[in-house]
Amino acid sequence: MAAPSLTLLITLSLLFISLPRSEPLPENPSMILLGDGFEWPISHGDAFDIDGGESFEDVADRRSLYWKRKRYYISYGALSANRVPCPPRSGRSYYTHNCFRARGPVHPYRRGCSSITRCRR
Template identity: 55%
Template structure:
C-alpha cells in the first residue's frame, strides 16, 4: 500500500483539480466564444449588457455606435443597425431555379428558361454613352 503522505497528496490534488476544472472550462468556453464572435463580427448571447448600452447611445444621438468593452471607447458600426431582411415569396417556392445572373433576365422571371423574346426591351430613348440596346 502507498504511504499516507502520497495518498493525502493525491487526494488534495484531485480535490483541487475537481474544484478548478469547471472554472477552467468556463474560461476556455468564454474565450473561444469571444474569438468566434470577433471572427464573425456577430453578436453573441453574452453581450446583452452591451446591447442595452448601445440602445441608450442610439437613443441619445441617433447614430449607430459599437462600444468597445476592452478599451472603453465607442466606434461606428453598420452591423448593429436596425435593418430587417426579408426573403421573397418567389425564393420560397418549391422546385424553383432562379434565373442565372448572366442571362439578362430578372431573378423573379417566371420559368426563365422557357421565356422568349428580347432580354431587356427598352421603351425609352437611349444615348450612345449609355450603350443601350437599340
C-alpha cells in the first residue's frame, strides 16, 4: 500500500513543480515607468544606407528627440487660440465679439438672427 501512495505523492509533486509560477502585478499595470535607458526602435533600413553617407550615430542623433533634455512649453498664444471666448453660464453668446467687455442685459433666448444661426432654432 505504500507503493501506490508514494507514486501518487511523486506524481503530484512533479505536477506541482511543473505548474507555471505567477508573479504579482503592480497596482496599476498601465502606469509602469520607463527609465532613461529606454530606447525607441530605429529603422535600420535607412540608418545603414550607403548612398546617404551618414553614419549610424548621426542618423540616430538626428532622429531621436527623446534624448534631448530640453523642456518644451506651450506659449500663451497657443493656449489662447483654443480658449472659450466667453465664460460658461455667463448668458452671453459663444459668438459675441469681445464678450468680456460686453455690457448690457443678456437675453440668451431672445437674440436676433445672425450669420451663424441663420434664424434657425
